[in-house]
Amino acid sequence: MTNIDPPAEAAEAAPDTPAGTIGASPASRRSGAGGWRSLVPRWSPKLGIGLSLVGAIALFGILGPVLTGDPDTIRDISMTPPGGEFWLGTTQTGQDVLALLAHSTRGSLQIGLLVGVLATLLSAVFGVIGGYVGGAVDEGFSLFSNVMLVIPGLPLVIVIAGFVPVEQRGWWTIAVVLAITGWAASARVLRAQTLSLRNRDYVAAAKVAGEKPWRIVSVEILPNLLPLMASQFVFAVILAILSEAGLSFLGLGASGSDTLGTMLYYAQNGFALQREAWWWFGPPGLVIALFGCGLSLINFSIDEIINPKLRTVPAAARRTRGRTGGAEREGRSAAARSVPGRGEPGRRESGRDAVLTVENLNVVYRGEKPVHAVKDVSLTLGRGEILGLAGESGCGKTTLAYAINRLHRPPAEVTSGSVVFHDRDGSDLDLLALGREDLRAFRWSKLSMVFQGAMNALNPVISVRAQLEDVLTTHRPEMSARARRERCAEVLRLVGVDPRRLDSFPHELSGGMRQRVMIAMALLLDPQVMIMDEPTTALDVVVQRGILREILRFREELGFAVVFITHDLPLLLELSDRIAVMREGEVVEYATADEIHRAPRHPYTRRLLDSFPSLTGERGAFIRTGESSARERPGSGSGAGTGTKTIVKEAGSR
């Protein structure tokens, strides 16, 4: 009858899709004092309009029949247009359309509400219980709801209605039949969500504590399912009203009932449209459409609770602007800023040519409470140098790295400073002032990146070959297909991956192999700078060593410079030429690896060094968690938003 897809359906299908996290997001918080607030929709114009539409129509359905006269009164004023005594005109038999409409709205709302409740109950029983109990019960329930889902509902309802004699078709019968044919989709959604909730820690904790299953379901799981159930309920109501209207319009509705569908049925049979009595035919359809629209708008707000990613519109709006016209504006203002000491001071540090100079860079995360993530950072990367960027999570090192390439995402914004790239051929590029197309062409060909956690950095649905080749087709359009293939095979061989793997998909590769593919990809265009963001963090030590050794070898052979970001300072001591230690957005120490190793000047650097097990076997304090800095400065919040949220208890070292 209708085609409104529950948007939550997307979330439902998500667990086996790349964006699988969204289904799991709604109630990551435990229901508790603070949890309930997250279950209340945020105010927005959409919600306001939705609530007013639904409220107005519901009020009309409740009060309208009381205020208007008897709709069945027949008068000899057939088909009068709206006006005068009859605001919405009269029908063929002189009935007051407004009175009819009020009674019909009430009828439709009643049936919608009843079906909504019944269908939600059914879907909760099958979805939640199946999902929670698991095993054979779940298999059975889930098969049952999937079968019910693929059997088309309305034809089934028509057949059933066809068999029931008219006199026995009460509105309860219709409601029950509609509920039975309408619960399956939402059961599937609820089951997927229950499955993900069942595996949460607090549910496991409750199980271990020996709580009874019904208690776990009603206290731990149901409250977290509420937004989803609300959204499913809203859809069930829309669907029911539409289906009932369809049935009644076909003359198969409940006998003696007054709904918007029956009203339309009589309007159609009274040739309302042919006789241009739009006031008779139009309003019932409009009421249905507006009510459905109102409910959908309310559902948007519920969906934002279920999937918080849908929420951050203001930030996204800013990004879009930045992507289009704003890029030029941003570029111009950046160009207007003078680039102090371009080239000279940075160029000859540590006896090398500089390839990248960052000066007084500031990055701020805009928001209600702006976070100054990168404060006045100045760094110089020499040609062929490995620059280590160390610091605990949230210290701003990743934000800094992304800002260099202007990859930072909206709430983040570069407020001042300069980033200059000194090309091999002697020209300088002010990266913050580059136009959109120039920036695109610059990326990867001069400066490539290796991201943390290669699993998500590779597109899961296209082959490794396609992901390597599209770099070449974009940046080297003159290359022949054959040359592209050869180049891709060549870089894979370089990182020690069998070129036959080109036809694999990311999920078919091991974590180490994916990271190697990422590095191969970064090598494709022979860049002058490579930014590596925790490239080996997720890997085991042996694989990590192998990859690091290769990075060093490439650097020797291919001569690119590396910005290597990690929290692992001892690793940097081995690897890098110079190291910048960052803390809360600032570079607190910037010196050669040797100096930092022998004589760290800043106390924070010393603590970072101490926090790793030394060769003598003593274990240091666990600073990686960020706890020590929080302890040192009581009340100081997390550094850069994502900051110190991973507070792991000190690993028993004291």
Place this chain on the structure above:
Amino acid sequence: MRYYARKLGFYLVALWAALTLNFFIPRMMPGNPVDTLMAKLQQRGGATDPSVRRSYELLLGTDTGEPLVVQYLSYLANMFRGDLGVSVSVFPAEVATVIGDALPWTIVLVGLATALSFLLGVGLGALVGWKRGSWLDSLIPATTVLAAVPYFWLALILVAIFATGLSWFPLNGGYDVILTPGWDGEFIASAVYHGILPALTIVISSVGGWLLGMRNMMVSTVSEDYILTAQAKGLRDRRIMTRYAARNAVLPSVAGFAISLGFVVSGSVITEQVFSYPGIGSRLLQAVENNDYALMQGIFLVITVAVLGANLVVDLLYGLIDPRTRAGN
């Protein structure tokens, strides 16, 4: 391989469930439909010998004294032979023939309209999700109104405007009645001409659902790491939007196709009725009006099988577009 086997298995179970449902519905209903049917048949001068009665009894289930299991098995056997009985409203045609005549109309109309609406909805949804925060966002509330409009109401309004008012399109029917159905240009042109308004109804009222689902997935996908990688790679925006974002975001829309198809089919049954389209939806309602139970059940079965078949095709296609399903489960 396992993926395909599972899917095939599921649809066999669903088919069996539909057949069983079809068997039990009339048996659970009050009254004796066989008597009604036989009376109608007699009125139209049909044969009322015991074998015909027996065939209806199997189909509709009445107190024949035979154990339910035996009835059930004979019923299944009849179904597999394609014996759906004789229609009383289009007497003396076999139900299978009546359906065979009507089916192509519906498949072409609903099939094309659904495909069009899917492509349009997914395409627009991808764009709206990608350019989030721009004026395109205002499309969203508009689509919710369209999605909540009853199919038949929209159909009738379209008829009133474009057929009655402007006379751009014919009022109803599937082709110009002066033509004889056949594969000649004139007939096909006439069929297309008659199909535009019904197809427009289906597209307008179903496009919103696809658009919204795709837009929401697109918004989620845009914050994935691989989008960032693609941007760092210096790919062009259009390519990132299509091959990286939309390619991933479309998966749930395809996976959820089953749900939406059910809605579209349901809606088009009523749409056909409004346009007196010679498809299977109008036939179903005629059958209901005439108490032609055999035809009614036959059509229900055929619609179900068609929907199951379409879903199976989409599921197999899903295996092609998401490499992870192929790897097994």
